[in-house]
Amino acid sequence: MLTTRVIPCLDVEDGRVVKGTQFKRIRDAGDPAELAAMYNSQGADEIIFLDIGATYRNRKTMVDVVEKVSRLVFIPLTVGGGIRSIEDIRTLLNAGADKISVCSAAMKDPSLLSKGAEIFGSQCIVLSVDAKRTGANWHCYVKGGREDTGVDALEWAVEGERLGAGEILLNSIDKDGTQSGYDLELTKKVSEKVNIPVIASGGAGSLDHVVDAVHTGKADAVLLASLLHYKTYSVLDIKQYLREKGVRVR
Amino acid sequence: MIGIVDYGAGNLHSVQKAFSYLGKSSAILRNPSELSGIGKLVLPGVGSFGHAMREIQNRNWHGPLMDWLIADRPFLGICLGMQLLFEGSSESPDVCGFSVMDGICRKFTENKVPQIGWNDIIIKKEGPFFGGVQSGDYFYFVHSYHVVPEKKDVILAETFYGSLYTSIAGKGRVFGVQFHPEKSGDKGLMLLKNWEERC
Numbered sequence: 538m539l540t541t542r543v544i545p546c547l548d549v550e551d552g553r554v555v556k557g558t559q560f561k562r563i564r565d566a567g568d569p570a571e572l573a574a575m576y577n578s579q580g581a582d583e584i585i586f587l588d589i590g591a592t593y594r595n596r597k598t599m600v601d602v603v604e605k606v607s608r609l610v611f612i613p614l615t616v617g618g619g620i621r622s623i624e625d626i627r628t629l630l631n632a633g634a635d636k637i638s639v640c641s642a643a644m645k646d647p648s649l650l651s652k653g654a655e656i657f658g659s660q661c662i663v664l665s666v667d668a669k670r671t672g673a674n675w676h677c678y679v680k681g682g683r684e685d686t687g688v689d690a691l692e693w694a695v696e697g698e699r700l701g702a703g704e705i706l707l708n709s710i711d712k713d714g715t716q717s718g719y720d721l722e723l724t725k726k727v728s729e730k731v732n733i734p735v736i737a738s739g740g741a742g743s744l745d746h747v748v749d750a751v752h753t754g755k756a757d758a759v760l761l762a763s764l765l766h767y768k769t770y771s772v773l774d775i776k777q778y779l780r781e782k783g784v785r786v787r
Numbered sequence: 788m789i790g791i792v793d794y795g796a797g798n799l800h801s802v803q804k805a806f807s808y809l810g811k812s813s814a815i816l817r818n819p820s821e822l823s824g825i826g827k828l829v830l831p832g833v834g835s836f837g838h839a840m841r842e843i844q845n846r847n848w849h850g851p852l853m854d855w856l857i858a859d860r861p862f863l864g865i866c867l868g869m870q871l872l873f874e875g876s877s878e879s880p881d882v883c884g885f886s887v888m889d890g891i892c893r894k895f896t897e898n899k900v901p902q903i904g905w906n907d908i909i910i911k912k913e914g915p916f917f918g919g920v921q922s923g924d925y926f927y928f929v930h931s932y933h934v935v936p937e938k939k940d941v942i943l944a945e946t947f948y949g950s951l952y953t954s955i956a957g958k959g960r961v962f963g964v965q966f967h968p969e970k971s972g973d974k975g976l977m978l979l980k981n982w983e984e985r986c
Binding site: 538539540541542577582607608609611612613630631633635657658659660661703704732733734757758787 | 798800801804805807808833834898899900901902903904905906907925927928929930947948969970971972973975976
């Protein structure tokens with residue numbers, strides 16, 4: 538049976554992981570390759586690298602990171618953050634990324650999704666939706682959560698699927714960084730509305746939050762940042778807990 | 788030497804990186820003239836059935852690959868590369884596959900499409916390909932279509948997604964895997980190693 542994926546997310550700037558300094562048994566907590574290898578050995582199902590710098594130099598360093606990690610770690614690698622063009626996608630895929638996550642650029646030019654899917658296949662195009670509650674609904678935000686586009690998040694997710702996205706990376710801006718749990722209502726609504734996998738992101742602060750994202754939120758995968766970086770949980774711990782609570786994991 | 792067929796579809800580097808990690812030398816073949824000295828062939832692939840077969844034709848790979856398969860030389864089709872070993876696909880009804888095995892490919896209907904993630908296999912027919920790999924081991928899948936073999940004897944392993952389907956097929960020295968062994972961690976690497984050394 539298909540299992541729920543547990544996906545560590547690493548924020549990368551200038552070739553260094555900028556979160557997560559509390560690792561034991563790691564010589565260099567800032568080295569993306571070493572961290573990726575550690576998560577892989579713990580049973581991570583996939584790894585997402587989020588490029589949080591936006592400079593040209595930074596982009597080039599990200600390509601080097603992907604190139605290096607893909608020689609050592611043989612699980613799917615996703616890269617997101619600041620991807621603007623088909624050329625950006627091509628460069629990262631050629632370097633060894635398996636999937637590319639696009640957010641602001643797809644909102645500005647939706648053909649990036651359809652062209653990307655046509656050229657490289659839907660399986661490697663992930664639509665990242667940054668959603669913030671606005672009244673009874675959720676709006677899509679861009680530019681790292683700073684700008685309200687006024688576009689309904691559910692409608693955009695559906696449109697993204699139609700255009701060719703193979704997965705939705707759903708990030709709750711309200712919950713992000715709060716460690717108060719995923720936005721379960723948002724996750725469930727999007728997951729039931731689209732026929733492609735939804736990765737829940739933003740808000741995980743306890744093991745039960747992760748279970749809730751799957752059972753209540755109907756997420757197909759969970760993205761984890763703080764819970765892994767600042768707490769003492771390993772991917773192994775999280776999977777063990779999920780298993781105990783009846784969630785199928787690898 | 789392992790040859791990885793490049794017909795313009797998808798990321799071949801990850802397959803090459805996996806072999807290189809295993810200490811096996813492989814070459815990405817851009818045209819059939821590079822086949823000399825190649826003992827084993829890998830056909831990766833993403834995208835649509837029809838588009839892939841057309842690209843294989845356009846790049847003059849069709850004849851050489853057909854000859855290779857008819858001669859029953861060592862071959863591994865990955866993902867779409869597995870599906871192309873069958874007669875056709877409901878994805879591209881007017882396009883013929885290599886027809887090494889009887890049957891066609893059909894789209895999943897019961898669950899979310901594509902299936903993305905780690906799923907386990909149930910081995911139906913043991914062989915050297917599986918050395919160290921067991922039923923219940925997980926592999927990474929990304930696909931919307933799956934093969935439906937006409938004859939049971941080519942089914943080496945099955946996987947459940949809404950219903951049971953064939954995730955590994957084989958006939959003679961020709962193998963096809965629906966998942967991505969190059970992205971399936973240690974077990975995936977083990978299958979690639981088994982294939983290279985024992986099949």
